[in-house]
Structures are given as structure tokens and as C-alpha cells.
Amino acid sequence: MKRFELRDAPIDAAAERSGLEHPAAGGCVTFEGWVRDHNDARAVTRLDYQAYGPLAEKEGAAILDEACGRFELRAARCVHRVGALAIGEMAVWVGVSADHRDAAFAACRWIIDEVKRRVPIWKNEHYADGESGWLHPSA
């Protein structure tokens, strides 16, 4: 099972969670990012995610490796959707397991922040007024 994966089909959180199990782990922390129906006060009807696949998988795997070096983890995984998504669909799933909760909470937060900052994936928002636009934050 790849630890970082781009997927063009719905994410099954329960199935992903089983990939975190470890006899020494005292718990897991997961984060689910969902498609919401608004952004910056505009009504959003759907999203498209586009990725530069080979580099996204490489960079995603590097983030998970770095997380395992920074935090005391038993497992760390991430799945990110590509393609067309509807409101309410899961866009990204991050999960970590650890012996203790402090490391698990901190690592999960760190991973989603790094994924958003570094992995070459772009979001195209489609708005209720018919317009659409790629998001390029901080530009």
C-alpha cells in the first residue's frame, strides 16, 4: 500500500484507517478535508483537482517520511483526490497512528499543512454564477 496516493475515485475513510493499525499504537488522529459550498463569500458548486502526478507522489511521500522523522509515529498515510468533486465529497484524508496522542495530533496537523504548501495539486472552483477559477494562494 502506497503511503501517499493520488486517487480518482471516492476515499473510504474506514478502509484507510485500517492501514494505520499497529500493536504498539495507542491511538490515531485523522483529518478529512471536504469540499465546501463557499469560498471567500462566493457560492461554490463543484471543484476540479489537477495534479502533476509523478512529482505530487514524490513530494507527498517525502512529507510522510519527514513526518516520521519529526514525530514518534507508528504509521502515517495520506490520500488526495484528483478530478471532479461534488460538494461534501472528501478531497483529502490524512491519518497517523502513534503510541501517544501528542505526537499523533501534532503530526497530523503538520502533514496536512505541508501537503497544502508543497504538493503540486491545484483546485479549480466552479461558482454558482457560472464562472470558475484556479486557486493560486499567496501569489
Place this chain on the structure above:
Amino acid sequence: MKIKLLYFASLADRAGRSAETRDTSANTPQDLYAEVAREHAFEFSPAHVRVAVNGALAGWDRPLADGDEVVFLPPVSGG
């Protein structure tokens, strides 16, 4: 030399294509970006763009070779 370029997100919209093979005299990603940004009216300054060569992040001054695949990465918005 011939360089293959892939375009994503708003850069693909501006360029009107997702890929092109370009015969160029640019020796580095820095020179190549100046060339394509001018031609396609890209809105991002190099400070807001990252470069990948042959599937790996690279520096702006990395020497380019014939047949390289170059991707200019505008600010990302995953998650």
C-alpha cells in the same frame, strides 16, 4: 535544443494547452520561464513559481539538456 513543457492550472489556461515541445536557446529554467512567460502572458513572477525538471524539483539555474521535461509550478492549492 528541444524541451518538453507541461502546463497546469491557470498556466495551462493562459498557454491554451497542457503541453508543448519547444525549440529554444534557453540554457536554464530561468531563461526558459522568461521566454514562455512573455509569450503566454503568465501572471506569476519567478518568485511565486517553482521548477521541476524530469519529474524532480530543480533550481532556476540548473543547466537544461536536449529532451528535458520542464514544468513550471504556480502556487499550489491542494487540500
